[in-house]
Amino acid sequence: MSVSAIYAGSFDPITNGHLDIIHRALNVFDVVHVSVIDNLEKQPLFTIEERIDLISNSIHSDRVIVEGFQGLLVDYAREKQIFNLIRGLRAVSDFEYEFQMSLTNRAQDSRIDTVFLMTDQSYSYLSSSIVRQLAKLKGNISEYVSEYVKTKLEEKFHG
Numbered sequence: 765m766s767v768s769a770i771y772a773g774s775f776d777p778i779t780n781g782h783l784d785i786i787h788r789a790l791n792v793f794d795v796v797h798v799s800v801i802d803n804l805e806k807q808p809l810f811t812i813e814e815r816i817d818l819i820s821n822s823i824h825s826d827r828v829i830v831e832g833f834q835g836l837l838v839d840y841a842r843e844k845q846i847f848n849l850i851r852g853l854r855a856v857s858d859f860e861y862e863f864q865m866s867l868t869n870r871a872q873d874s875r876i877d878t879v880f881l882m883t884d885q886s887y888s889y890l891s892s893s894i895v896r897q898l899a900k901l902k903g904n905i906s907e908y909v910s911e912y913v914k915t916k917l918e919e920k921f922h923g
């Protein structure tokens with residue numbers, strides 16, 4: 765029996781920290797759905813189509829499915845019939861928010877479990893907004909994103 769999990773996020777853009785979590789998740793689950801949220805409260809830099817394209821071109825595995833979703837994560841999980849959620853933990857400071865999200869999701873549907881994976885220490889300070897800011901100001905982002913994402917960020921900010 766194949767066991768699947770959902771790794772949901774805004775991925776604006778996907779970073780090497782996210783990719784590290786996906787690779788770790790593939791060691792635990794047979795199939796990982798990388799699910800990009802389409803109803804962000806924050807105004808994204810990249811459209812949903814662009815964010816999906818950035819992920820698809822940064823990870824090449826037939827065990828990874830990249831797609832968008834709208835609305836509540838639990839509704840999407842029910843639709844997929846996948847009740848394992850993956851979240852990455854970068855530092856202790858992530859824990860409180862993640863704990864709250866995990867329990868809220870479970871309160872919505874008791875079948876939901878969240879599996880937390882620790883990101884590699886070298887990415888513990890990384891976030892998509894830091895990458896966006898660095899790219900905008902022409903900082904060096906080579907260590908933080910794939911070559912493809914780096915090129916697309918440069919195009920977005922500097923034509």
Ligand code: COA
Pocket residue numbers: 772773774775776779780781782785801835836837838852853854864865866868869883887890891892893894
């Ligand atoms: N490496 C690098 N960055 C990481 C990271 C890692 N391993 N893990 C998290 N981050 C960063 C992200 O890049 C992002 O950075 P930014 O704020 O600078 O853009 C930040 O941490 C937030 O992480 P993200 O993965 O985008 O998740 P989120 O906290 O925005 O949550 C959902 C996204 C989709 C999981 C959540 O909002 C959700 O479930 N929404 C659906 C609505 C719903 O069901 N609500 C009830 C949920 S309780």
